Amino acid sequence: MSSHDDFSASPGEHALVATSLGDGARALRADHPPTRLRARYGPWAVVTGASDGIGLAIARELASEGLDIVLVARRGDVLRDLAAELSQKHGTTALVVACDLATDTGISALRAASEPLDVALLVASAGFGTAGRFVDGDLTTELAMIDVNCRAVAALTHYFGARFARQGRGGIVLLSSLVAFQGVPRAANYAATKAYVQSLAEGLGSELRPFGVDVLASAPGPIRSGFGARANMNMSMALTPDVVARQTLRALGRTSLVRPGWLSKLLELSLAMLPRWGRVKMMGLVMGGMTKHLG
Numbered sequence: 001m002s003s004h005d006d007f008s009a010s011p012g013e014h015a016l017v018a019t020s021l022g023d024g025a026r027a028l029r030a031d032h033p034p035t036r037l038r039a040r041y042g043p044w045a046v047v048t049g050a051s052d053g054i055g056l057a058i059a060r061e062l063a064s065e066g067l068d069i070v071l072v073a074r075r076g077d078v079l080r081d082l083a084a085e086l087s088q089k090h091g092t093t094a095l096v097v098a099c100d101l102a103t104d105t106g107i108s109a110l111r112a113a114s115e116p117l118d119v120a121l122l123v124a125s126a127g128f129g130t131a132g133r134f135v136d137g138d139l140t141t142e143l144a145m146i147d148v149n150c151r152a153v154a155a156l157t158h159y160f161g162a163r164f165a166r167q168g169r170g171g172i173v174l175l176s177s178l179v180a181f182q183g184v185p186r187a188a189n190y191a192a193t194k195a196y197v198q199s200l201a202e203g204l205g206s207e208l209r210p211f212g213v214d215v216l217a218s219a220p221g222p223i224r225s226g227f228g229a230r231a232n233m234n235m236s237m238a239l240t241p242d243v244v245a246r247q248t249l250r251a252l253g254r255t256s257l258v259r260p261g262w263l264s265k266l267l268e269l270s271l272a273m274l275p276r277w278g279r280v281k282m283m284g285l286v287m288g289g290m291t292k293h294l295g
């Protein structure tokens with residue numbers, strides 16, 4: 001495929017763009033022996049939410065480990081720039097799938113684009129949150145959140161989980177959260193979507209292990225990314241997405257749950273001794289601080 005071939009770019013439809021390897025980049029790649037991640041989960045990884053935050057940091061980390069990547073998000077222009085960056089820096093071949101994962105069309109586009117590729121890793125990072133009292137929020141947005149955070153994750157883990165089990169190897173990384181382990185006032189629906197993801201990862205991990213497929217739930221605390229602005233949360237204390245990317249990928253294939261960064265570990269420690277109702281109350285206080293500006 002030539003650099004930046006458009007397979008489909010009509011308005012309102014998904015757009016797929018291929019970025020090819022330059023000769024210099026190919027030589028750069030050939031010099032490196034395969035890393036643990038490439039040997040176990042390569043050659044292709046699918047990363048959703050690759051245009052920002054944690055997904056972007058994970059895509060960069062995977063590229064530096066020698067994997068080729070299907071980059072997924074709605075903002076195709078951002079993904080195209082990223083594809084060019086990864087190709088130039090690491091000799092990565094990247095396929096851009098610009099699609100809305102809240103829709104069946106978007107999910108089908110991703111499945112169709114991935115079908116011919118030798119994929120053995122799915123990182124499902126696309127997601128968003130909201131803040132404030134659930135009944136005051138916009139119902140359409142709350143239902144769209146369930147579509148992206150849960151429905152798309154179910155569809156993609158079902159498809160790739162079956163593929164990986166058939167091929168006898170693979171990895172699935174799901175973005176859980178500190179909020180997944182109890183109800184959270186002022187982020188009630190968001191926390192419920194993450195409880196779904198956490199539970200899915202645990203059950204699926206046990207089902208797929210005998211088939212050579214590793215499932216990892218990554219449960220960060222507050223991370224500085226596009227998330228806070230979109231959710232309207234004030235995250236003055238937060239870690240960077242790079243920390244999550246590094247620690248999550250290091251944990252893949254070694255454990256089933258990782259809490260990346262000192263902040264998530266500290267927050268979990270402060271919640272650990274409390275009964276479930278106490279955790280809900282404590283998280284209500286934390287979220288109250290992060291959403292004070294909403295009144």
Ligand SMILES: NC(=O)c1ccc[n+]([C@@H]2O[C@H](COP(=O)([O-])OP(=O)(O)OC[C@H]3O[C@@H](n4cnc5c(N)ncnc54)[C@H](OP(=O)(O)O)[C@@H]3O)[C@@H](O)[C@H]2O)c1
Binds near residue numbers: 225
């Ligand atoms: N940041 C935190 O504090 C935090 C903590 C714990 C867990 N998490 C979880 O980590 C994951 C990543 O969050 P983040 O901090 O990286 O947020 P972010 O910086 O806002 O990135 C979210 C990504 O999801 C994509 N996305 C959102 N809606 C989409 C849709 N309908 N279709 C396709 N792609 C969509 C966005 O791309 P486009 O806008 O281009 O579509 C973007 O690439 C989420 O699942 C989140 O719940 C975040």
